Amino acid sequence: MTSLEKQVLQVLKENARQSDETIAEMLNTTPQKVKSLIKKLEKNNTIIQYTTVINERKLAQDFGEVRALIEIRVKPEKRHGFEAIARRIAKHSNVIEHYLTSGNYDFLIVVTGESMMDISSFVSDRLASIENIVSTSTHFIMKKYKENGVLVQSEENKDRLVITP
């Protein structure tokens, strides 16, 4: 990866809606170069998706959303290891994150649901019944402080003097 590609990624990480023209001016290059560079990064799956970090608490007021962290212990398949089981779990639309980890459990997933009941049903009806899943441990998320490097409640640094020499 070139240094310019890394810099473009940094800009997009902070604001994925920054225009090619603005990015080009920030990084002292041309909009055409930025456009083709982004296309390349999309094509080779370095940029997987553009998304938005949302404060779910605000959504929850009207639309009710609950999240849970679930640790899963798995009996790996002969020759296939964890891969096939991982794919089966990850494909569920309410699994929004999925990791293979070291430690007492094998998988860590983050799941959304409309309510705690909803998530509990998912665990009992969908997860626990998958062959090779040995045990699960569910932790409901009470509050999000930070996601993707972004503080949900950003620090107020608006107290700079308006004019200073």
Added chain:
Amino acid sequence: MKYEFSKAVENLAPSGIRAFFDLVMNSDGDVISLGVGEPDFATPWNIREEAIYALERGMTSYTSNMGLSELRRHISEYLKKIFKYSYDRHTEILITNGVSEGVDIVFRSLLNPGDEVILPEPVYVCYRPLIELCGAKVVSIDTSLSDFIPDPKAIANAITKKTKAIVLCSPSNPTGAVIPQSVLNQIADLSKKHGFWVLSDEIYAELTYEDNYPKIANLPGMKDHTIVLNGFSKAFAMTGFRLGYICAPKALIERANKIHQYAALCAPILSQVAGVEALKGGRTELDVMKRSYLARRNWFVKQLNKIGLPTVLPSGAFYCFPSIKETGLSSEEFALQLFKSNSVAVVPGSVFGAGGEGFVRCCYASSMDDLKEAVVRIEDFLKKRK
């Protein structure tokens, strides 16, 4: 009975910034300020946490006048590593309450009434009044005639038998200009030939966007009459911590400390502890902040030029100095009218001394959203005037 005040203070001209500052501060409404003079980042958390932890541990006492030994050790190592300066931590480094205090006590250590100090302008507002408070005279060099870089010929012409010192601020507030090595070499030669001090304010040195920061302090034969001022405010976003340092020959440090020990006693202990952490673990965040300033500089200066305000691309700090001469307005008129009609605050260049008239200072240490909105509003202001 009439109770008098100091004549020296009475004779000081009021700050050019004050009137405009009061106007902006007392306004309601949605003002976008490009008139700030500090980073838009909060101090990196690891630095703040160190100060908080020190407070929790009960570190609330005085330090030695010179400053915490550990801090001076780290500064000495930092200066060696980053700038290739050699300053002994025991005798050649003094910790001050910001570079502001450093400037004041250095002038008071050097100047006698009648001495002359060469001051390339436009420049940061504090030097002139502090020089004049010592009863010394400012000999101004208008650098707007030479792309805001001090012209060695002009300096040579300004030297008299009374010249005691020259003040250099590089990268510059308000212009962002960085004095090239070739010019510093010539100034160094003049200082050796005519025997005057060089006061080098390097507070923005880490925010230089070129590969190498041009230096005067480590040129051959310069250490014995060069004073380097630096601090933590801009590079580490620690403006409120009030933490700076003077690096100079032992003889100067001793004299500056004579004043410092009575007038200030020491810099705040919490700030000094935070300063240690800044030097130990603040580099990553510094690089992040610097990259952010650079990207914003690139974009913002381009926009100013596009909308019709000729602006030289600055090589350092986080200011640019667009020319407003084509509007036919004075700096102050421009700033006032822009503020009243479009709620954007900039600082009139005239407050920074000779050569600042016809320019305004814009700080780009603000979010891209604010900068974008500011450009839209300034462009609208310029269109309305046509």
